[in-house]
Amino acid sequence: DAGVTQSPTHLIKTRGQHVTLRCSPISGHKSVSWYQQVLGQGPQFIFQYYEKEERGRGNFPDRFSARQFPNYSSELNVNALLLGDSALYLCASSLYGLAGVRAYNEQFFGPGTRLTVL
Amino acid sequence: TQLLEQSPQFLSIQEGENLTVYCNSSSVFSSLQWYRQEPGEGPVLLVTVVTGGEVKKLKRLTFQFGDARKDSSLHITAAQPGDTGLYLCAGVLATSGTYKYIFGTGTRLKVLA
Numbered sequence: 001d002a003g004v005t006q007s008p009t010h011l012i013k014t015r016g017q018h019v020t021l022r023c024s025p026i027s028g029h030k031s032v033s034w035y036q037q038v039l040g041q042g043p044q045f046i047f048q049y050y051e052k053e054e055r056g057r058g059n060f061p062d063r064f065s066a067r068q069f070p071n072y073s074s075e076l077n078v079n080a081l082l083l084g085d086s087a088l089y090l091c092a093s094s095l096y097g098l099a100g101v102r103a104y105n106e107q108f109f110g111p112g113t114r115l116t117v118l
Numbered sequence: 119t120q121l122l123e124q125s126p127q128f129l130s131i132q133e134g135e136n137l138t139v140y141c142n143s144s145s146v147f148s149s150l151q152w153y154r155q156e157p158g159e160g161p162v163l164l165v166t167v168v169t170g171g172e173v174k175k176l177k178r179l180t181f182q183f184g185d186a187r188k189d190s191s192l193h194i195t196a197a198q199p200g201d202t203g204l205y206l207c208a209g210v211l212a213t214s215g216t217y218k219y220i221f222g223t224g225t226r227l228k229v230l231a
Contacts, residue, residue, distance in 0.1 A: 033219060041223075042222060043221050057216065098217035105148075105151065105219070106151055107161075109153075110160050114158075
């Protein structure tokens with residue numbers, strides 16, 4: 001079975017530009033979460049979507065937005081890019097949302113998209 | 119404020135040694151997950167602990183959830199170079215009806231042959 005897939009793998013943008021990152025979850029998983037991981041740190045939670053609705057949000061500015069499609073794939077959009085947005089962006093899928101059965105909080109991660117903002 | 123503190127932050131040991139990584143919080147978690155991440159890749163789930171006091175074993179790795187569900191530990195017996203990586207604990211934090219998936223500060227382990 002295919003795992004979580006993300007595209008693109010690498011991306012270079014300049015300050016002020018907009019970027020869209022894409023993620024396809026594991027088949028049967030209805031939840032997608034997005035994380036930002038800066039070099040040397042653990043992942044920081046950005047959003048979770050479950051059944052196409054936002055179910056969790058981290059401490060990120062409104063420049064960050066996301067959506068989930070009927071096939072449960074997801075997009076993360078970042079507007080007005082800053083140098084500090086350079087990071088590895090990780091997508092994870094899970095069976096249920098964060099408020100679901102506690103054992104199913106397990107997240108299965110994709111390989112990530114490496115975003116560099118110049 | 120970091121809600122899940124891991125210690126040590128860095129660890130470099132010789133092959134065959136034992137080690138323990140700690141994950142501590144002042145908050146109660148309904149479950150905690152442990153992941154291992156290698157450079158340039160996403161974290162890989164190792165285990166989930168759910169019940170206070172629970173102990174789970176995965177080959178040479180032993181995971182324990184604290185009785186109060188505020189802390190967890192990972193013990194590796196006879197470490198091997200293949201154990202090298204970033205070890206992360208994580209869990210769901212619910213505050214005022216909102217949910218976040220929180221990762222620990224991470225422990226970077228290097229096992230020397």
